[in-house]
Amino acid sequence: MKRLRELHGLGGDPVSGGPLLATDGRVYGVVLARSESDVSAGYGLTARQVAADAARAASTTVPVGTGNRGRALTGGNVVARSQPFTEWCHKMTRYVHHVVTFVRADTGSVTRARRLTERRWNVTVWWRETVTGCRSRTWVPVLAWAVTRAVLLLTLFGALRFPGDDVRPDVVIIYHGWYERLLTGSFPIGDVTWQYPPAAAAVFVAPALLPFLTYSHAFYLLACAADATVLVMLLRAGRAHGRGLAGAWLWVAGVAVLGPLALARYDVMVTALAVAALLAAARHPRVAGALAGIGALVKAWPVLLLAGARPGRTTRRSWGAALVTTVGVSAAFLAFTRGPFAFVTEQRQRGVEIESLGALPFHVLRWLGMWHGTSRLHYGSFEFLGPYVPAAARIALAGAVLAFCWLVWWRVRARTFSDAVLYDAAFAAVLVFVTTSRVISPQYLIWLLGLGAVCLTGRSTVQRRPVLLILAACFFTVLEFPVGFGQVVRSDLPGIVVLLIRDGLLLVATVSACRRLWRSTASQPEATPDDVPSPDTDYAAAPTG
Structure with missing residues (x-):
């Protein structure tokens, strides 16, 4: 994958900063922005794609410009010189909220995820315990x-x-x-x-x-x-x-x-x-x-x-x-x-x-x-x-x-x-x-x-x-x-x-x-049609070919 992450096209009525849901209801990532040319389309990023930037954004203390997004991992709060970069940091915070929800819910630790929500989604803890831990x-x-x-x-x-x-x-x-x-x-x-x-x-x-x-x-x-x-x-x-x-x-x-x-x-x-x-x-x-x-x-x-x-x-x-x-x-x-x-x-x-x-x-x-x-x-x-x-x-x-x-x-x-x-x-x-x-x-x-x-x-x-x-x-x-x-x-x-x-x-x-x-x-009431996912399946059935 390139360093500049690939955007995933979305349909429906996307809300910028909102959760990107999978077909089974789990949070898959976050919505990045709405399309200006098509109001019914938008763009999103997956949890894995934003993880590294989210971790760096939470601990950046050195002022940076809007062109290179340079970061220093020295701990503290975000300080930015420009309004665009400040908005970008706020968006990263929203990403972290949904990323942690996705990762913790996927491992079954919903209660733990809620506790992290109450603590304002400590990115450092999340990075150490989930990404590195996995x-x-x-x-x-x-x-x-x-x-x-x-x-x-x-x-x-x-x-x-x-x-x-x-x-x-x-x-x-x-x-x-x-x-x-x-x-x-x-x-x-x-x-x-x-x-x-x-x-x-x-x-x-x-x-x-x-x-x-x-x-x-x-x-x-x-x-x-x-x-x-x-x-x-x-x-x-x-x-x-x-x-x-x-x-x-x-x-x-x-x-x-x-x-x-x-x-x-x-x-x-x-x-x-x-x-x-x-x-x-x-x-x-x-x-x-x-x-x-x-x-x-x-x-x-x-x-x-x-x-x-x-x-x-x-x-x-x-x-x-x-x-x-x-x-x-x-x-x-x-x-x-x-x-x-x-x-x-x-x-x-x-x-x-x-x-x-x-x-x-x-x-x-x-x-x-x-x-x-x-x-x-x-x-x-x-x-x-x-x-x-x-x-x-x-x-x-x-x-x-x-x-x-x-x-x-x-x-x-x-x-x-x-x-x-x-x-x-x-x-x-x-x-x-x-x-x-x-x-x-x-x-x-x-x-x-x-x-x-x-x-x-x-x-x-x-x-x-x-x-x-x-x-x-x-x-x-x-x-x-x-x-x-x-x-x-x-x-x-x-x-x-x-x-x-x-x-x-x-x-x-x-x-x-x-x-x-x-x-x-054999004791179930009716057969599962071909190519239609069963409620007991591990994941939604993909089209066969």
């Missing part, structure tokens, strides 16, 4: 992110040691092997550990962008960059929705709790795509659909992101863009690469992963000596193999089908749609499929952290309790892997207890999330 609060999670991620990177680089199993072999050996194969234009056909849609290839070859680093180090840094991107998006969304830093703090804390594993898997990159898609949905549904389509071709689950899109034009545009993007990118892979969808037919014999909800009965029975199956590395993860395992796998698949049917039924019965509902539905949908899956890898918690953080950026979310349960589950997840993974593999009692608590938290969070979503939407 900026410092924003930098606190940024600083926390920088410190925790530095520790995670140092651990991955080998300078520090994290307890438990080493999380780096997947990147150093498996990902690097895929990278060399993908550079030839062919997917890892016949490799049962390759179980990803074709666009995941872009993630695994991305370290080539940093040729001066080893493959693993480049991958860790790119994952950290995606992590930082998610944080920036959450900070901006929290500020725009008026919720503050809750979403950013959840992301910072949750990923830190998961430990170096979060940066040693590519799930953080998929989560960045998912967060971008959700936050773009309100104003740019086509962009959101395209991002969701790309995400689905990277790791399948982002296809669920648009389950709560507002019916009508928003749904048509977002779902249509997702479909077109998915088909177009898939066709490109089919045309220019070999075996992009071979992974679909190579996962038929998967068992039940030892960390999944369906594995708990086998752990308990094995510990009691009543089941004599084995757990071994199978399809890239440790799975149970033995009697009744295929039946358990079919039950898990049936649970996923039932979860999908419930999601469709909710979509049909839902009567309320808003941006908050879009976020809540995406979180609940992904959580349901994670819980019912026969594979629950620790990195799946990264998905839920990202979607839960998006929910917390809005005031109207109903998913606060389930999101906090996911954060608690992250703590027990890191105890399960990598800290105590050997005990889980052997079905020892400590490993069973940790796994029981973690999976129990996921199950409770799933039931709570679905129940809250249903009660807040």
